[in-house]
Amino acid sequence: MTDPQITLYRLQACPYCERVVRTLDRLGLEYRSRYVEPMHSDRNVVKRVSGARSVPAIVDRETGVTMSESANIVEYLEGTYEDAGAAGGA
């Protein structure tokens, strides 16, 4: 079993995270969910990865891109994978 190309840092029941999940699913992208703490100050792992404690945040191993803010992420995913078919889903 290989690691999915995208790691998604998310919070349980966070609507902004669900928006990213919907986009990942629609584009057929494989991802691994990492759930973090509701307490903003406890999210040091996200800060180390993305520079900020906000979720959602993604790490795309294929492109080396790390990104937070759901609008940015959706735009990035659509821009990168929209026309590439089911990238990473093979």
Added chain:
Amino acid sequence: MPEFDVVELPETDHVTAGGTAPEFTRPLVDEEFWEDRSLSEIVDGPTLLVFHPMDGAFQTTYVYNEIDDRGWSDRLPVYGVSISSPYEHKDLLAERGEGVKVFSDPSAEVIESYGVAHDIDGMAGVTEARPAVFLLDDDRVVRYAWVGSEHPSFPDYDAVESAIDDLLE
């Protein structure tokens, strides 16, 4: 002399030394996050699997204190398993279990697949893990197994440690 009852637990057909540790996938919690992990993904050398009662129960606290005192997680990967939620595991790991990661198995299906389930008297609908220790080699073969047969019970820590010594040699 106070009188008290150490409860004998029923016989169980549990995983034993020589067998392969059953595969499973569950959320694995460390101090910072949790994610679904499979046993086969994480075992790439000697590995200690420790089943324990719910986080917060005194048996669990004592087991983690002993693991910390003996520094097992400095020697090999140590993974706990209990029915507690990832949020509870985070709280547990904030207090103890340095370097340990803990699987969350609320349905107790993994616990049942290892034959270490315990239906708690007086907590309707709650099935949890008895204390149990399985030492795995890099092929997920069980090299040492101990399963609690009384309630409460604690691992024979010295026996676990000498099994670890033997495997790491």
